[in-house]
Amino acid sequence: MGVPSDEVVQIRHAAAAGDPAVVTVSCPDKTGLGCDLCRVVLLFGLSVVKGDMSTDGRWCYIVLWVLPRRGRPGPVPWGLLKDRLLQLCPVAAPFGFDTADLAAAGLQDAPPPAPRLFLLKLYCFDRMGLLHDVTRVLCELEFTIRRVKVSTTPDGTVLDLFFITDARELLHTKSRREEAYDKLESVLGDSLASREIDPATEDMLTCLQACPSLTPAVMEQMFNTDLIEEQSITTRGDNAISVTTDNSLSSVHTLIQIQCGDHKGLLYDIMRTVKDCNIQISYGRFYATQNGRCDVDLFVVQSDGKKILDQQRQRSLCCRLRMELLRPLRVALVNRGPDTELLVANPVEVSGKGRPLVFYDITLALKNLQKRIFLAEIGRHVVEDREWEVYRVHFGEEHDLSAALQSKIVGGVTSMLMGWD
Known part of the structure; x- marks a missing residue:
């Protein structure tokens, strides 16, 4: 089936403090690969300041210029990042074959099994x-x-x-549990x-699915x-978002142009939305300016390989891209009887995964x-055919929150999630 090469993922470290590191990925293409790579980059506390990607449908080439986000705790574990990116990349087919041949012959690697779920129980003061x-x-x-x-x-x-899973798949071992303890x-x-x-x-898994x-x-x-x-009009951040399509610049692709303010995970939000809408990117370019604005050009096709000609679909x-960039996560503070409840909704991709951290x-x-x-x-929860991961936090009955304090909580949580802190 081929042997993974270290050259599939390369990381060139910054030449000087403040300069971005360059992450290069060259591997066989697969649906949603760009989204998966951006999710891992976000998980490691990195911000993409520039990006280029291209694919012919069989092989893809992605270059990301990344910087540690301000406030990221500790140094970036570059070696571990490389390992996690490598795990996402399909293995190259043997000489004389391609991934389409392997798929037709039923010889492609089976998807990895779902990670084992464990329960961590803590009693604390x-x-x-x-x-x-x-x-x-x-x-x-991890x-x-x-x-x-x-x-x-x-x-x-x-x-x-x-309820946790282990990226290293070692939590069943005594040594890994002792490390956690x-x-x-x-x-x-x-x-x-x-x-x-x-x-x-199984009983725990059943309880896991039940939620108010x-x-x-x-x-x-x-x-x-x-x-x-x-x-969003009164929310901190640059809300001027422009999303347009153009079919005049390419005979085979639709150009999607995005201009918007930067936020944490912006490129991930774009990639997951495009993937969820069943749109394929043939070439893409991303650039974050020093004044906090971002320019994105995506040359795309539908799942059938054709341009997006239907105006309603355009x-x-x-509209979907604009809304996902305007408010990728939903934050609200509501009253639940005598209690005050903070709700945060995180969209779940069609793959079942959501934004990390x-x-x-x-x-x-909230600690700050x-x-x-x-x-x-x-x-x-499923809302209008979309699945959301909803985080609920209660502050207790003794907390009578004024309107000013409620606004401060919503603003503080939103700013942290969007990287405006």
């Missing part, structure tokens, strides 16, 4: 920023948080239930009363496009705002 500190440790260990249930008792004891103990100190990691059972429904009022507040447009694609950013923003978390959970 509550303190400011506790949940973020736990989340930071899990991210550093654990992916699938679901969370956090509850606080009146005596200040916290029960944290994290040691890291948690070193960061949490006396706040940690007990810890335990076990494989998730969203009320019509909440869905209106978070997913009504007209309200989102109004809210308008629908432009959302829970990390939420908990960091000195807000204790009484309850927290993550669940998935």
